[in-house]
Amino acid sequence: MIRLEGVTRQFRSAAGARTALDNVDLTVAPGEVFGVVGRSGAGKSTLVRTINLLERPDAGRVFVAEQELTGLKPAALRAARRRIGMIFQHFNLLHSRTIRDNIALPLVLEGRSRAEIARRVDELMERLGLTEHARKYPAQLSGGQKQRVGIARALTSEPSILLCDEATSALDPETTEDILALLDSLNRELGLTLVLITHEMEVVRRVCDRVAVMQDGRIVETGATADVFLNPQTAATRSLLAEGESHTAAPRPTSGTVARLVFRGQGTFDPVLSRISRETGVDHAILAGRIGRFRDQPYGQLEIAFQGEHTDMAISRLRAEGVEVEVLP
Numbered sequence: 001m002i003r004l005e006g007v008t009r010q011f012r013s014a015a016g017a018r019t020a021l022d023n024v025d026l027t028v029a030p031g032e033v034f035g036v037v038g039r040s041g042a043g044k045s046t047l048v049r050t051i052n053l054l055e056r057p058d059a060g061r062v063f064v065a066e067q068e069l070t071g072l073k074p075a076a077l078r079a080a081r082r083r084i085g086m087i088f089q090h091f092n093l094l095h096s097r098t099i100r101d102n103i104a105l106p107l108v109l110e111g112r113s114r115a116e117i118a119r120r121v122d123e124l125m126e127r128l129g130l131t132e133h134a135r136k137y138p139a140q141l142s143g144g145q146k147q148r149v150g151i152a153r154a155l156t157s158e159p160s161i162l163l164c165d166e167a168t169s170a171l172d173p174e175t176t177e178d179i180l181a182l183l184d185s186l187n188r189e190l191g192l193t194l195v196l197i198t199h200e201m202e203v204v205r206r207v208c209d210r211v212a213v214m215q216d217g218r219i220v221e222t223g224a225t226a227d228v229f230l231n232p233q234t235a236a237t238r239s240l241l242a243e244g245e246s247h248t249a250a251p252r253p254t255s256g257t258v259a260r261l262v263f264r265g266q267g268t269f270d271p272v273l274s275r276i277s278r279e280t281g282v283d284h285a286i287l288a289g290r291i292g293r294f295r296d297q298p299y300g301q302l303e304i305a306f307q308g309e310h311t312d313m314a315i316s317r318l319r320a321e322g323v324e325v326e327v328l329p
């Protein structure tokens, strides 16, 4: 659905050249919710703006739905862009226009008929719970409502892709959850492909099927969210994940083997640890733990201290049951 091949983008200024994207390859499958994370300046916005060619790469090719956008003439590019909606952190609404007119704007610019515009705008306002706000102005709405207007406006041309640039970063946690639930339902019900830039790891856990981690204009790691978050392969990913977590190390006992266990999927709910403890006579003390969810997939992470003669056997048995076990030094 989306394919970037060897995309490079430099910005030149008085201070010199800055490589915002450095030979980036990326593939996003149809119907996927794809997250892009990284520190400020890593190149996330430039990457996402390259997908609809708001930012033109200096080198490399961009394909959307098997069509090479980088090879299109202006009129064909305008048509291709209609399949790609975009929403923004600060909503980018026109303050002097009503909610209805903000949503209608892309259709007005395309020269659609009044009847068609009215039908489509009514339908979107109904779907997004905005009907009662039709005649209000953006300043009269809350942040979450303004983002709903942004989403409605992005959906007017019935895109198959929605690019979300820090779409929840200006919202409080409850409103963030509300907008994420809406994006999640648009993905599930309309099959909309979502590419979502965020600096909030919780947003990625909540909605993203896959994630790419960016650093200095490159994608340093990419994979299923659960794989990247539970087994980060790069220092950049580990440092992003460590942010906001407690930095107090789990207490360590003076004897025994300390290990980190990861349970995934339905296995999260199996009493496998106590069963294997009983069968091998190996006791365990829980030092730290967390349970949660990656989109639909439940997971649990435990740091435990094994105590007993047959610790190696208990660890092999856990691995045989599908529990990931990393023995800590």
Ligand SMILES: Nc1ncnc2c1ncn2[C@@H]1O[C@H](COP(=O)(O)OP(=O)(O)OP(=O)(O)O)[C@@H](O)[C@H]1O
Residues within 6 Å of the ligand: 011, 012, 013, 018, 019, 020, 038, 039, 040, 041, 042, 043, 044, 045, 046, 047
């Ligand atoms: N229009 C521009 N002119 C000059 N430099 C730019 C421009 N746009 C981006 N850059 C530079 O390119 C690099 C990548 O910027 P980009 O906005 O893509 O990063 P980001 O990961 O989205 O960061 P943030 O989270 O702060 O938005 C930065 O060093 C930035 O200063």
